[in-house]
Amino acid sequence: MKARRPQGLDLSWVRTLGWAGILGAALIAAFLAVAAAGLLRGDPLALDGTPLTPPGPSHPFGTDSLGRDLLARTGHGAVTSAMVSVVSVGLATAVALPLGILTGWFRRHPVASVVTWAVELVQVVPPFIAVVVLLGLSADTDHQVLGVRLTATGRLILSLAVAFVPFMTRVVRSATMAELSSEYVDGLILLGVRRRELLGREVLPNLAPAVVVQVLLALSVAVFAEGGLSYLGLGVPPPAPTLGNLIAEAGTQLLGDAWWYALIPGLVLVAGITGVNLLADVATDRISGQRTPVPENSPATDEPAS
């Protein structure tokens, strides 16, 4: 007869995450819960309520100045914000990952030097400012690019992605260079392992922790940037709801005792940003604990380059 291991609640993940990780996960869960509830609520543009109705049974988040349900708008806004952030960071990663690996591997090649120099030059401009400039340079109206209609949302996503590429490229490049300096790489090369195999099977998996941390940090910056840009009227155009749009619209209502109008979307935005930040923080701690290098001047740290 086989001995049975004692069954019990495994709480090791609590220790793994720590209080910050748990709080971060809870905040992200709250963010996603609002998004889901808002999507289920229905059309965020429907005028189905009395303007500026406080939160109550018929409208849990209240209504806005036109009588639109704020739960539906906040939920759809959260989805839009998350979508813009995830897609832009995903695009940036898709570009930065091969670029960083190649410039790290061929670091003495003139082309790699030029790319590295260009990346460092672009990095001088803070990402938020870079996005504002890129949006300013793009057209005001929708237009076709390679047969695809580029909307304001598309322009925002591309601008955010372009702004993230230099940081992420530098992270990947530094991590690649650190990895290549490991003894096992020299050993594998001596054993005749092919370059493609070495990169794909050995180096790339070892870059994952650093990339994951940067992706999480970039996500939090992207959620914040989307909110800020929409607040400034540079993001997704109204009446489409985003968290930034909602807060901007609510600005004039604060004096009219409509506290819920700005506060609730604001809290959801704060939950999203703080939640991703805390998880990124935990990930950074764990990776730092493993002494995984984090390159200089990345979004993760303001420490000067050495």
Add this chain to the structure above:
Amino acid sequence: MTLHHHSPRATVDRRRFLGLALGAAVTAPAALAACSGSSTGDNVAARHRDGILRIGVAGAPNNINPLDSSSELVQWPAEPVMESLYTYDQNLRSVPLLADGEPIVSTDGLTWKVKVRPGVTFHNGDPLTADHVVATLDHLLDLGSGSEWITYLIDYVQWFEAEDEHTAVIGLAKPYGLMRSHLTNLPIGHSDFVDRRDTMMGTGPYALTGYRPGQSFTLTRYDGYHGAEPKFEGIEFTVFTDGGTRLLTLQQGRVDLITSVPHTNLATIESDPDLRLVVAEAPMDVLTYVNLDAEPFSDENFRRAVAVSMDRAGVRDRVFGGHATLGQGPIGPAQRGWDPELKVFPAEADLEKAAELLKKADTDRREFSLTVGTTQLGRDIATVLAAGWAEIGLKVTIDQLAGGPWSSAWLSAEYEMLMNTFQSGFTSGPANYLTLTPGDSRNLLTCGYNDPEVDGWMDVVWQTTDENERDEALRNINRRLAEQAVMFPPVYPDLMMAQRSELSPIDVEGLRVSRLRPQRLAFVT
């Protein structure tokens, strides 16, 4: 290689920073509340000792030449600075101001001779002469200046000259019944300044002594003014782009008057005993044009379906808080030619009738674009309308364009439905002739509607000197354009402002021609 070192005791790490930020967010409102609170009335009285009237406005554009722009953002600060040959009296009749008496008009109506008043000086001390009137007209008719006035004058004003130092003569190509109206609204500028976009030089009771784009206008009393002595030492127009911030500054007593009050702030104003809400019927238009030269609005049934399913009551109640009159034709209640009996469209959207009309429509299109300005107001109007039209299966794409691109779309007829708000009193007084021009098939701005009878009525409006005949023609145009679903604005909004009780009441009659007349206000205790 750089490693990520942690020294939480020496520095504020990310986690601690987040905690501090959250703590600050929670405690800041309480701290701010504790800092506020003092006798606002006493503060206002103390502030008034400097004799400066302070007004909170929504913006200050880069081009502040009042000969170029009819925007209230330029015209309200310009009112105390610039004057016209004629002005409106208390009963809104045109009376001489810079003109020395009534104009002398030739029997064929083609030559207007206006004498300027002697003894009037500009703020730089130069005397007002007929040359300045000529320079002003010259600027208006210069295609390169971009003046909005050119639309009114280009077909009519053929020549002009200074006959002598004090007499300006204007020659017309054809009789122009609106000439007196234009001379009553057109500011006369100094010949050296008429082309300037960064300042203004006039003969009014206050001189523009400071201007910061996007921030403020500073006006200082002009001691050489030819009329009654100015009451204030100066007038300051300060920009607060956000409506809530404007109201807050008024509540705090930092300004005496604010313009462009959002309807969502009305309850706050009405509940504050120190504030007074000013609501006036004014020549405010929601310009609404559809392009009849292209699908889907070339189809009459489609057009009518859109017009009858327009949620006019929704716009009135949700966007203007009930402070608007439901729209029918292009002429509103504060304008000449207003017909209160005209009832072509229902207040609530008639979805059943709209569905019937759509069935009859030849066009298969069930979507169109609505191009509006970039203001919150324009966006809100479009949002409410789009939600209403969605109920009969019409998908509306809202395009927002800034002033220049919006005007370009209008001029080049690259639109399907076009909307914007416009205050016409500065150029047309108690009327809005420009709004109607797209209904004229011969006009550059034509929306594609071709009705010889309407074109004939347009000629009457612009050419007759008989006010009754003009009003009749305006009513006919208004009715026809509404019945044909060519122009059907959702509402005619009221003009809303708010002032402190320490300031004398704003002249509501003046607002009927868009005049704020801040120079006529006074501090009261």
